[in-house]
Amino acid sequence: MEATAKYSVERILWIQRWTDKLFSFRLTRQPGFRFIPGQFVRLGLPDGQGSLVWRPYSMVSATYDDYLEFYSIAVPDGQFTSRLARLGVGDEVAVDRSIWGHLTTDRFQDGDHLWMLATGTGLAPFLSILNDAAVWRQYARLVLVHSVRQGAELSYREWLDALPHHPLVGAWAERLHYQPVVTREAWPGALGQRIPELLANGGLEAAIGLPLDTARSRLMVCGNPEMVEDTRRQLQARGLVLAKRGQPGQVAVENSF
Ligand SMILES: Cc1cc2nc3c(=O)[nH]c(=O)nc-3n(C[C@H](O)[C@H](O)[C@H](O)COP(=O)(O)OP(=O)(O)OC[C@H]3O[C@@H](n4cnc5c(N)ncnc54)[C@H](O)[C@@H]3O)c2cc1C
Numbered sequence: 001m002e003a004t005a006k007y008s009v010e011r012i013l014w015i016q017r018w019t020d021k022l023f024s025f026r027l028t029r030q031p032g033f034r035f036i037p038g039q040f041v042r043l044g045l046p047d048g049q050g051s052l053v054w055r056p057y058s059m060v061s062a063t064y065d066d067y068l069e070f071y072s073i074a075v076p077d078g079q080f081t082s083r084l085a086r087l088g089v090g091d092e093v094a095v096d097r098s099i100w101g102h103l104t105t106d107r108f109q110d111g112d113h114l115w116m117l118a119t120g121t122g123l124a125p126f127l128s129i130l131n132d133a134a135v136w137r138q139y140a141r142l143v144l145v146h147s148v149r150q151g152a153e154l155s156y157r158e159w160l161d162a163l164p165h166h167p168l169v170g171a172w173a174e175r176l177h178y179q180p181v182v183t184r185e186a187w188p189g190a191l192g193q194r195i196p197e198l199l200a201n202g203g204l205e206a207a208i209g210l211p212l213d214t215a216r217s218r219l220m221v222c223g224n225p226e227m228v229e230d231t232r233r234q235l236q237a238r239g240l241v242l243a244k245r246g247q248p249g250q251v252a253v254e255n256s257f
């Protein structure tokens with residue numbers, strides 16, 4: 001691949017395989033590539049017919065890392081991921097020079113408690129947000145909920161457990177409540193119902209020990225599009241509304257596929 005004004009060509013530096021359907025990888029990063037934690041970029045791979053196939057991917061890594069990290073599903077017949085999953089260290093991936101997305105904490109004007117609700121690879125933008133010292137400074141409590149089918153899909157647990165040793169997080173790590181949700185098997189420490197159901201029956205607030213309210217709670221939701229929509233509706237019923245340009249609100253959402 002040849003770099004153009006629209007995209008750069010990067011190399012895979014590192015790959016971590018979590019399950020047969022989930023993996024993370026790091027790419028080289030152009031010094032001028034700037035983003036806000038929570039944003040996404042389009043990645044491109046040759047389609048075998050002389051063009052590139054592009055897909056949006058949320059950054060996992062910190063704004064200050066000298067690589068770009070991503071967390072990916074492998075869809076068996078997927079046009080993009082069936083190719084991506086076969087690549088190895090040293091192989092090339094195109095990275096669009098434009099950055100997208102509004103799942104960023106600057107959507108909120110204030111708030112004390114940041115709730116991050118994810119299914120599957122929707123976890124990715126929240127990992128970048130948790131790498132941001134400003135977020136830890138701003139919020140008194142942070143809640144990360146990760147809903148997956150099987151316990152083996154609870155990727156990044158070791159990274160989360162090690163946050164007390166993160167050079168920028170340290171003692172702030174005690175502000176985070178990480179709540180796994182495993183929906184298709186019993187799993188130690190995990191809740192077993194879907195996120196919208198846990199919001200409707202109060203199970204999530206009870207598990208975290210923190211009530212949701214319009215004054216203090218700010219919520220970011222990312223993942224399965226149906227989960228995002230059902231969750232948004234549940235929150236709206238509680239008086240929590242989408243934050244839009246010129247309209248203060250408590251909720252920001254993004255579909256992760
Ligand atoms: C804003 C945005 C950010 C995204 N960020 C990520 C990311 O960080 N990591 C990531 O893996 N994907 C992400 N995606 C999805 C990604 O762009 C592709 O859909 C994915 O790489 C699969 O591409 P594909 O061509 O192999 O299959 P596609 O033809 O794109 O998808 C085939 C089917 O697979 C399922 N699917 C696709 N992606 C996912 C997923 N992530 N989780 C569960 N089911 C899925 C859906 O049912 C979809 O219809 C994002 C999508 C959007 C819109």
Ligand SMILES: NC(=O)c1ccc[n+]([C@@H]2O[C@H](COP(=O)([O-])OP(=O)(O)OC[C@H]3O[C@@H](n4cnc5c(N)ncnc54)[C@H](OP(=O)(O)O)[C@@H]3O)[C@@H](O)[C@H]2O)c1
Pocket residue numbers: 021073119120121147148149150181182183184194195196224226227228230
């Ligand atoms: N992960 C696997 O083992 C597996 C196996 C075969 C095929 N696939 C395919 O791979 C793709 C992605 O699977 P995935 O497991 O990463 O993503 P997923 O299907 O979005 O599931 C991830 C988590 O989101 C929950 N969820 C799904 N829809 C929801 C909704 N409407 N409201 C609230 N929560 C919801 C799931 O709960 P539920 O468990 O209740 O759905 C699960 O906890 C899918 O297209 C799937 O068909 C995955």
